[in-house]
Amino acid sequence: MGKCTEFLYLNEEDMIKAGVLDTAHCIDVEEEIFKLLSKGDYVMGGDGHNSHGIALTFPKESEFPNMPLDGPDRRFLAMPAYLGGRFNVCGVKWYGSNIANHSKGLPRSVLVEVLNDADTGEPLAFMSANLLSSVRTGCVPGVGTRHLARKGAEVCTCIAAGPVGKACFDAIVREASALKEVVIYDIKKEAAEAFAKEAAAKYGIKARAADSMEEAVRAGDIVSVAASAVAKVQLDGEWLKPGSLIIFTGRCWIDEPYFLSAKTIWDNAKMHEEYYSHHLALPEEERFLNGIGVQTYRMIYEKKLPPLSEAVSLGDVITGTGEGRTSDEERICFITSGMPVWDVGWGFEVYQKAKEMGIGQTLKLWDSPYWS
Numbered sequence: 516m517g518k519c520t521e522f523l524y525l526n527e528e529d530m531i532k533a534g535v536l537d538t539a540h541c542i543d544v545e546e547e548i549f550k551l552l553s554k555g556d557y558v559m560g561g562d563g564h565n566s567h568g569i570a571l572t573f574p575k576e577s578e579f580p581n582m583p584l585d586g587p588d589r590r591f592l593a594m595p596a597y598l599g600g601r602f603n604v605c606g607v608k609w610y611g612s613n614i615a616n617h618s619k620g621l622p623r624s625v626l627v628e629v630l631n632d633a634d635t636g637e638p639l640a641f642m643s644a645n646l647l648s649s650v651r652t653g654c655v656p657g658v659g660t661r662h663l664a665r666k667g668a669e670v671c672t673c674i675a676a677g678p679v680g681k682a683c684f685d686a687i688v689r690e691a692s693a694l695k696e697v698v699i700y701d702i703k704k705e706a707a708e709a710f711a712k713e714a715a716a717k718y719g720i721k722a723r724a725a726d727s728m729e730e731a732v733r734a735g736d737i738v739s740v741a742a743s744a745v746a747k748v749q750l751d752g753e754w755l756k757p758g759s760l761i762i763f764t765g766r767c768w769i770d771e772p773y774f775l776s777a778k779t780i781w782d783n784a785k786m787h788e789e790y791y792s793h794h795l796a797l798p799e800e801e802r803f804l805n806g807i808g809v810q811t812y813r814m815i816y817e818k819k820l821p822p823l824s825e826a827v828s829l830g831d832v833i834t835g836t837g838e839g840r841t842s843d844e845e846r847i848c849f850i851t852s853g854m855p856v857w858d859v860g861w862g863f864e865v866y867q868k869a870k871e872m873g874i875g876q877t878l879k880l881w882d883s884p885y886w887s
């Protein structure tokens with residue numbers, strides 16, 4: 516007689532009840548994960564164990580009428596990881612993204628996650644992952660703010676007012692204790708205005724929509740960038756104040772002199788080394804065009820910046836093995852392109868809470884496997 520395998524199904528409502536929106540707790544859990552990353556107690560996909568995930572992208576045109584076509588932020592992505600420490604769990608986040616979803620009343624991306632027993636591979640949970648992913652994404656800038664922002668930062672600038680931009684601010688505002696104002700720029704002014712209204716009511720601070728990217732960036736002590744790929748975010752380095760922290764959660768370009776004088780800290784330099792080697796395998800004209808932080812990859816390739824093997828990751832700053840902020844004047848760019856270890860770690864935390872609270876639906880894979 517084989518073994519019965521059951522797993523927990525958690526829909527979006529269940530995830531909320533089990534605390535997926537608990538930003539303050541997620542920031543602490545992510546700080547713990549950063550330490551595991553620095554020690555190397557994790558595995559991600561690919562030969563180098565540091566891959567962000569494997570993407571399914573589509574051609575610009577196709578002879579097959581049903582085949583999806585290329586478009587901004589249009590992809591499917593599978594993001595597997597093993598996370599060690601007290602987590603000791605495997606999992607995969609899987610999503611489809613299409614900007615056109617907005618016109619259908621859907622979010623840009625639709626996400627689910629599976630957690631698995633790291634030993635047997637049996638599923639532990641199948642969960643709705645939209646909130647999980649936004650919160651885990653937003654909390655990384657929260658940890659970045661905790662360790663890299665200048666104490667006394669008073670103004671936060673948000674470039675883009677989508678769900679990810681809002682989640683980033685929700686974490687930053689908790690960590691920047693002197694924050695008095697948020698300035699928001701979005702190419703859709705009405706989205707920036709709505710976010711400003713929401714932020715003023717929710718956090719009790721001054722909040723306004725800016726008329727231009729320059730106005731917004733010049734105001735910020737902390738600048739959070741989380742725009743989608745519909746319009747390029749191109750900044751002038753002079754707009755960034757002395758002592759500022761800019762966080763790339765979405766794609767962003769700043770002129771080269773900025774990177775020559777500022778300090779760059781990565782979410783995980785090893786993952787970016789893997790991205791970098793993918794770019795090197797592309798034809799010259801296609802390299803370093805798309806992705807978060809590609810401009811720095813190009814500068815590394817052109818030997819204007821030191822190689823990624825010498826780069827500092829936030830986990831190293833937290834564990835004291837790498838140098839973080841050294842003065843109130845220093846400008847820092849924190850680049851975070853997201854990793855499945857966040858999804859697996861935060862997902863596991865919410866799953867454990869759901870079990871403790873008796874939330875969710877238990878589903879059966881089998882009473883006993885047909886073949887074992």
Ligand SMILES: NC(=O)c1ccc[n+]([C@@H]2O[C@H](COP(=O)([O-])OP(=O)(O)OC[C@H]3O[C@@H](n4cnc5c(N)ncnc54)[C@H](O)[C@@H]3O)[C@@H](O)[C@H]2O)c1
Pocket residue numbers: 588614623624652674675676677678679680700701702703706741742743744745746747748763764765766807851852853854
């Ligand atoms: N680093 C990570 O871990 C991570 C994880 C998830 C998503 N992301 C990135 O975050 C981005 C935003 O995600 P979302 O779900 O909020 O998307 P969304 O499409 O729901 O919202 C994006 C917002 O960006 C605005 N925008 C686009 N270009 C802009 C520009 N040049 N200037 C100002 N505003 C601009 C849009 O008007 C929109 O309001 C995605 O494109 C994705 O690349 C990063």
